[in-house]
Amino acid sequence: MxxxxxxxxxxxxxxxxxxxxxxxxxxxxxxxxxxxxxxxxxxxxxxxxxxxxxxxxxxxxxxxxxxxxxxxxxxxxxxxxxxxxxxxxxxxxxxxxxxxxxxxxxxxxxxxxxxxxxxxxxxxxxxxxxxxxxxxSASSSPVPGAQGQTPSQGSAPQSYSSNQVQPDNDVFVRVLTNKTTAYPGEPITVDIKLYSRENIASLGNAEFPTFDGFFKEDVDIPPINGLVQENVNGVVYGTAVLKKFVLFPQKSGTITIDPFSLECIIQRQVRSSSRGFFDDFFGPSVESVSLMLTSKPVKITVKNIPSEAKPGLYDGAVGQFKMQTSVDKSNLQTNAAATLKITISGSGNIRFLNVPKIEFPAEMEVYDPKSEVNLNASGTGGTKSFDYVIIPRQTGSFMIPSVEFPYFDNITGTYKTLRSEPISLNVEAGEGGQVSIAGSAPRESVQVVGRDIRYLKTGDLSLKSIDYVFFGSGLFWFFNLLACAAFAATLVIRRNHIKKYSNIALLKNKRANQYASKRLKLARSYMIKEEKEAFFEEVSKAMWGYLSDKLNINVADLSRDSAQNALEEEGVEPELVQSFLDLMDTCEYARYAPSSSGITLSAVYENAISLIGKVQNALKNKIS
Amino acid sequence: MNRRTMKIWRICMLLPMVLMFSVYTFAQDFQFKLSLAEESYKDGNYPESINRYKSIIDSGFSSGELYYNLGNAYFKNRDIKSSILYYERAARLLPRDENVIFNLELARSYTTDKISELNPFFLKVWIQYFRDLLSEKAWGIVNIISLFITLGGMLVFLLSGWSDLQRWSMFIALIALFMFFSSLSLGILQKQNITRTDEAILFSPSVMVKSSPDEGGSNLFILHEGTKVKIMDQLGDWREIRLGDGNKGWIRITDLEII
Known part of the structure; x- marks a missing residue:
């Protein structure tokens, strides 16, 4: 030893x-x-x-x-x-x-x-x-937390009671939200909190609400280490946050959060009527009681995000945000990668943000963005960044147009749009790969970057009455009838004229032979009477009259030359015309020199008849 | 000329001027409305642009170009079915317009139902081709001009005695007569085409097509908004429709918007 x-x-x-x-x-x-x-x-x-x-x-x-x-x-x-x-x-x-x-x-x-x-x-x-x-307050029972005890520490003899005790005002749980109205996507912080004025021995099974209609995100909290004193309506409770969530409503309307329930074992002093010696010595005897704690349901009113004045690019962002865009280098080389970083920070539904649309120049190869989310401790905000890897394939200076990021500000209740500055990139020829320089480049077919409708028609749109159809309208028929009327009128007027004109000519034509034969008959009677002067006059008149009627020329306008022309125009043989005219000359001559010899009356008479017949035939042939 | 006739003359001279002036101010007013609508379109405020174009149509005036622009505004406002309706209306008035055809095709590509059209009879295609060469107004003008030429040629033929002229005038008159009859028939076809009411666009998001004109009819197939149908028959507020692929069935008139 x-x-x-x-x-x-x-x-x-x-x-x-x-x-x-x-x-x-x-x-x-x-x-x-x-x-x-x-x-x-x-x-x-x-x-x-x-x-x-x-x-x-x-x-x-x-x-x-x-x-x-x-x-x-x-x-x-x-x-x-x-x-x-x-x-x-x-x-x-x-x-x-x-x-x-x-x-x-x-x-x-x-x-x-x-x-x-x-x-x-x-x-x-x-x-x-x-x-x-x-x-x-009326109750003077000691607050367990005040002694700095952790709930699970209990040194007193334990006796579990099998019967469950209804929860009372001394121990309860609450589901606390930081707001009761929100827009879809707006973060709501939820604390599940335990309040107690009793000694808590241990916590049993907990049943958390399902949070239907919300997207739920757990928030890490430090492990429970002792209760925190809090004043509730003038009574001091020891409290502990058991669980913390951030909820994002997914739909509008009134959504009820189911109650939270927790099994809790507390220790109570047993008030025995006979306080023995040992009771005082070992401290009061303690009984363990199992309680079923249930919170009240919580109602959240989720408002509709207004649809009017919604920006075209709006993609569901709710909260307050800031945006930063940057490129790691502005002087690039072809076929060398660069990174475009878009960082959106603020409070709101950070995790659900979609990448803003960017119109990259078509000469650049762009890969799908990589996104990264960093939430702050409370879970209601943070940053989300999108990294685009771009590889320029052509030299030149390019412009990445300004990035637009519309969001709904849940505090002011309006849409706001963040716009970044356009980023200019200068691309120089890098090593490796083909570099095409304008002019010597092989021709490429036009790249179709996007499809969109053709633009408006501008200027005068030639408006007209909505039901107006020209074809078949009054104006249309008016013009058609006008054409027909003009045709008919012209035809009638011209026809009448022709009729009148052609009637006279026809009459004269028909009369020509009659007149000629009448005069020749008269001439014959003069021939028998041996009246030479009168005979030649009648024969001459018969021939001139015949020509005048036949050719439809006035006797006054008729001369030897005009008669010759007219006859030749009508297609009468020149020899016949010549002999006809010669006979007329002979008659004229004989009229004024009756004594001239060598001309027998009967020969002239016969000659005249035959010549008129021949001309008659010639003209007839022509007409037919 | 006494004072009374002087007065009548003055009114006769003034009336056309007043008419012309009012037409001019009318046109000015429309030009202003059109430029406002265009401005809204440029700014991306498509609902405002739609309202402005529609106010012009509501006042009783339209044109193929206007329908086209309204279709564009609807398209940009992501109302595909309405944009198709107005593109179809524009296509009737501007049958050969490249932009109208392009945008209509693009808008159709956004609809749910993809219907494979049956190959129509070749003669019908030819007739439609010739019909759509000109608008109804142009056919009307061609018709009038060819009638004038026909009758003029006939007059020359009938009244001139010179045989060469007669031969040529006869030739021209016959060609013009042919033109007269073809423009008349094509014009009638074109007029029927633009005033027809037997084509419609489906406006309900999705409709069950029935085999008979009552709710109890058996279901045949489902159509979605933006699809073009031809109306074949009617019974109460039910319409028998036919699709481009030949399928037939009955739906309610309330699901349709006549082109």
């Missing part, structure tokens, strides 16, 4: 040596000097305020003057030191705490100033704390 003790002493020596060696590394870890106090207490309640230091102090603590509370006990100091060896590396931790037990007397908010302490010739200061004191 002794030897073992001796050996144990020997074992301590290297441990102490090691602790001494490790000392500097502990110092290097950074000094933390913090204060821990409840934020809300009620009048008459006892509570603790503790300053904690994670290093060995070189001086005593200087606590602030505490005037608003009465100090019941303190300061009590406690030290905690621990060593641990991880993978052969020794670490040591040291904690020093100074605790006061205080009691509040009056309501109001009071501030406990900062405490000071020296570590290694350096002064450290704690933050001041403000403590709200409220009027005490």
């Amino acid at each position: 002794f030897t073992i003790q001796n050996k144990a002493h020997l074992l301590w020596i290297p441990l102490i040596l090691m602790a001494w060696l490790i000392q500097p590394s502990v110092m290097a870890q950074g000094v933390r000097f913090s204060v821990d106090a409840p934020r809300v207490v009620s009048v008459g309640e006892q509570f603790q305020i503790t300053w904690t230091l994670n290093a060995k102090p070189s001086s005593d603590i200087t606590t602030p003057a505490i005037s608003d509370f009465s100090v019941l006990f303190g300061p009590s100091t406690s030290q905690q030191q621990s060593y641990s060896s991880i993978n052969g590396k020794m670490t040591q931790s040291f904690e020093m705490s100074y605790t006061y037990v205080l009691q509040a007397h009056k309501t109001g908010t009071f501030t406990v100033g900062s405490a000071k302490i020296m570590v290694d010739k350096q002064q450290y200061q704690s933050e001041p704390v403000s403590i709200q004191v409220i009027a005490s």
Whole structure:
């Protein structure tokens, strides 16, 4: 027994040596000097305020003057030191705490100033704390959190009761949302919070709402480490946020969030009628009670995003955003990649943002963008970036037009559009690959970049009455009838004229022979009477008259030449015309020189008859 | 000339001037409305542009170009069925217009129903080709001019005695007579084409086509908005329609918009 003790002493020596060696590394870890106090207490309640230091102090603590509370006990100091060896590396931790037990007397908010302490010739200061004191409620049961106990720690003898107790006002859960009206896509923060005035032994099965109609995103929260005091309608509760979500409504209308339910085991003091000796000695006996806690359903009104004045490129972004575009280099080389980065930051449905449309020059090869989302701790905002990899294939200077990003501002309730500056890129010939220079380039067929309708027709659109059809209209028939009427009128007028004209000519033509034969008969009687002068006159008249009637020329206008022309025009043989005219000359001559001999009357008479007959035949042939 | 006739003369002289002036101010007013509509279109405010074009049509005036522009505004406003309706109306008045045909084809490519057209009879294609060479107005003018030439040629033939002239005038008159009859028939066809009411565009998002004109008729096939149909028969507010591929069935008139 002794030897073992001796050996144990020997074992301590290297441990102490090691602790001494490790000392500097502990110092290097950074000094933390913090204060821990409840934020809300009620009048008459006892509570603790503790300053904690994670290093060995070189001086005593200087606590602030505490005037608003009465100090019941303190300061009590406690030290905690621990060593641990991880993978052969020794670490040591040291904690020093100074605790006061205080009691509040009056309501109001009071501030406990900062405490000071020296570590290694350096002064450290704690933050001041403000403590709200409220009027005490009827129940004077101690608030579990005030003792700094974690809910699962229970040292009292446990006896589970099988019957479940209905939840009461001392323990309940709530589903808290930061807003009750929202637009689709607008983030809503949801806290599921536990409120308790009882000692909580443990938490059982929890049933979370399904959040139908929302897109749900979990938010990481630090593990529950003790309850936080909170004033609810004048009663101090220990509270803990069990779970945090960010919801994005997916449709408009009133959406109800189902209740949250939680099984909770609490510890209650059992009030026995006979308080025995042991009760006092071991503390009050405690009973565990299982409670089923259920929150009230929460209603969220989701408003419609107005459809009027919606920008054409709008793609569902709701919130407040900022946009930045940048290219990693503005002087590029052909076939070398560059990156266009579009960063949209702000609060709203960041995760659901779609990439804004960009019209890249057709000479550049563009790959599908890579997107990256970084949400902030609360989950309601952050940044989303889109990286486009572009590879220019042609030299020249190009312009990436301004990027438009329309979004709906849920605070002002209007659409807003972010526009970036256009980015100009200068592309020079790079190594490798073919570079085409204008002029010597092989001809390419026109690349179809997009399909769109042809543009409006401009200028005078030749408007006319909607039912007006020219074809078959009154004006149309008017013109057609006009044509027919003009035709008919012209025809009638011309026909009448021709008729009149042709009648006279026909009559004369028909009469010609009659007149001629009449005159020749007369001439014959003169021939018998041997009246030469009268005979020749009649024969001459018969021949001239015949020509006048036949050719439809007035006797006054008829001369030897005109008669000859007219006859030849009518196609009478020239010899016949000549002999006809010769006979007429002979008659004229004989009329004025009757004594001339060698001309027998009968020969002239016969000649005249035969010539008139021949001309008659010639003209007849012509007409037929 | 006494004072009374002087007065009548003055009125006769003034009346055409007043008429011309009012027509001119009318045209000015429309030109202003058109430029406003065009401006809205340029600014991307398509609903406003649609309203302005429609207000001109509502006041009783239209043209193929106007229908085309309205179709464009509807297309840009993503109302494909209405854009098809107005492109179809424009295509009737401007049968050979390249832009109208292009935009109509593009708008049709956005509709759900893809209907393979049956090959029509070749003679029908030819007649339609010749019919669409000119608008009804142009056919009317050709008709009048060819009538004048025919009758003029006949007059020359009948009244001139010179045989060469007679031969030529006869020749020209016969050609003009041929033109007269063809322009008359093609003009009648063209007029029928632009005033026909047996073609319609489906305006309901989707319609079940029935085998008989009542709700109890068995379902034949489903059509979607923007599809062009031909109306074959009617019974109450039911219409028998035929598709380009020859399928027939009955739907309600309320699902249709006549071109």
